[in-house]
Amino acid sequence: MKTHVRWGVLSTAQIAQNELLPAYIKAMNAEATAIASSNIKVKGISRKFRVPKMYDSYDKLLEDPDIDAVYIPLPNALHSHWVKKAAKKGKHVLCEKPAALTFKEAEEMIKICKENDVMFMEAFMYQFHPQHQRVREIIDSGEIGELKTMKASLSSYLENQDGNIRMNGELGGGSLYDMGCYCIHAIQTLLRSKPKKVFASMGKDHDGQVDIFVTGLMEFDNGMTAIFDAAMNRTVIDYYEIIGTKGSIQVPRAFAPQLFNGEALILIHTQNGKYREEKVFGDQYKLQVEYFSRCILERKIPTYFAENTSYNMKVIDACFKSVEEGSFVDVSSEDLKVSR
Numbered sequence: 001m002k003t004h005v006r007w008g009v010l011s012t013a014q015i016a017q018n019e020l021l022p023a024y025i026k027a028m029n030a031e032a033t034a035i036a037s038s039n040i041k042v043k044g045i046s047r048k049f050r051v052p053k054m055y056d057s058y059d060k061l062l063e064d065p066d067i068d069a070v071y072i073p074l075p076n077a078l079h080s081h082w083v084k085k086a087a088k089k090g091k092h093v094l095c096e097k098p099a100a101l102t103f104k105e106a107e108e109m110i111k112i113c114k115e116n117d118v119m120f121m122e123a124f125m126y127q128f129h130p131q132h133q134r135v136r137e138i139i140d141s142g143e144i145g146e147l148k149t150m151k152a153s154l155s156s157y158l159e160n161q162d163g164n165i166r167m168n169g170e171l172g173g174g175s176l177y178d179m180g181c182y183c184i185h186a187i188q189t190l191l192r193s194k195p196k197k198v199f200a201s202m203g204k205d206h207d208g209q210v211d212i213f214v215t216g217l218m219e220f221d222n223g224m225t226a227i228f229d230a231a232m233n234r235t236v237i238d239y240y241e242i243i244g245t246k247g248s249i250q251v252p253r254a255f256a257p258q259l260f261n262g263e264a265l266i267l268i269h270t271q272n273g274k275y276r277e278e279k280v281f282g283d284q285y286k287l288q289v290e291y292f293s294r295c296i297l298e299r300k301i302p303t304y305f306a307e308n309t310s311y312n313m314k315v316i317d318a319c320f321k322s323v324e325e326g327s328f329v330d331v332s333s334e335d336l337k338v339s340r
Contacts, residue, residue, distance in 0.1 A: 005293040006033040006068045008061045008091070010082060012045050013073035015096065019125075019258070020071055021049040023285040030293040036061035058082060062089040069094065069296055071123075075165045076101060076172025083109045087116040092296050094288075096123045098181045101172050103313040110306045119301045121292050122309045124185050126255045128287035131264035131280040135190060135242070135249055143270060145246030147224055150191055152183035152240040154255055155213075155231040166232060167210055174210035175230045176202065176319060182255050183228035184216075184315050185308065186240055193220050194311055199328045200319035216319055219328075246271055258284065 007030055009016050016035075024032040034053035035046055046054045055061040062070070062085060069092035072082050079095050086093050093113060099122040100106035113120040126132070139147065156179075158166060166173045188194055195218035202211040213231035220226075241250045247270035257264040266278040295301040311331075318329040 002297060003029060005030045005092075005296050006066055007031065007289075007293075008034040008036065008064065008067040008070045009051070010036055010058045010061065010070055010072050010086075011074055012037045012039045012042055016071065016073045017045060017049075019285045020073070020289070021045075021051070023283070023289045025049065026283065026286045027289045027293065029297060030289050034061050034064055034067055059085075062086055062091060067091060069119075069293075072096060073123075075168070076177055077170065079172075080105045080109055083120065084112045087113045087118050087120070090116060090118060092119045092292075094121050094123055094292055097185075098122070098172075098177050098313065098316065099309050100313055101177070103310060103317050106310050106313040110310065119292070119296055120309075121295075121301065121305050122312075123288065124182070125284045125288045126182065126186070127189060128291055129257055129262075129264060129280070129282045129284040130287075131251065131253075131257065131266060131282065132186075132190065134266060134278065134280050135251060138249055138266070138268060139190075139242065139244075143246065143268070144242070144244035144248060147191060147242060147244050149224060150187050150226045150240060150242045152186050152226070152228045152254070153230070153237045154179040154182050154239075155229070155234050155237045157235055158232040161205070167205060169209040174212075174214075175232050176200075176211055176214045176316060178232070179230035180214050180216070180228060180319070181312060181316060183230055183240075184319075185312050186254065187218065187226045187228060188308065188311065188315075190240070190242060191220070191224060191226065193222060193224060194331070195219065195226065195315060196221050196331055197328045198315060198318040198322055198331055200322040202323050211323075214319065216322075218315075247274075257282070 032051045035051045036055040036058045070086045072095045161167045165171050197219040200216040202214040205212045212233045215229040218226040238256050240254045250267040253264045262281050262283050264280045268276050318331045322329040
């Protein structure tokens, strides 16, 4: 029985070097078998991370019969093209977030993966850190009562903006795609509910190419609300808070606990001023790689991953539409086409 998934990496992107290639080395059921890039640095990167095969084009890597799955950390606007190409070559796909630029694009990608009998997962690595499972356990225990609202915030200060793909509108840059997608995903995942109405506002960068910050308000059918904000022009914030009728849970290292060697904090405030702090450790990139590799080896993956990707993109579409119209937008609307 096969025990390892052989991975190919498309590009020498920084996220691949910093997080995924080290994760393949640590993973128990995965190995980085090949890397493809026209970047002259690829040879050194291959040697550093013990990747035995190198290709000077993505197409050549996809032709390699020894590759079972590919990781795609390309600019957002290129995700759809290469996901579909990989699927048609029979490769399972782990694609960086956001998986697509629109709901329609995401649906088409997922459809082609299904037609070619390959598994697809969007790389929201944060969800594999055990802190979020612990948050769910606290919620399910009833300790903070009935859930009422959630707040999520993710930001960083982008100093060198010139030439950065996050500032390139044609490549799918902007704070909503880059950071807001995490907040939206976490809200849906932790509340176990999908927003029905969205209002959003955003500010553009100096030349109007991309949104440099965004704030959104969500309404749910069950009466819950959620607020999120994301930005590339302010200090680092990495946080969510869930508020109930009896208390609240604050998570100050929500999306990037790897910056603290995998240590996460959960702060629980309950009635009568009671407070406690819990520490949870985990390597979310390693856990993500092991999880998806296990799904491939066992030939099964929960359907909710594809569903979450689709709905996340639908909410993002609704946010852009709300900015365009200056009003609340029904997420279920069939007409969410926006000019961007």
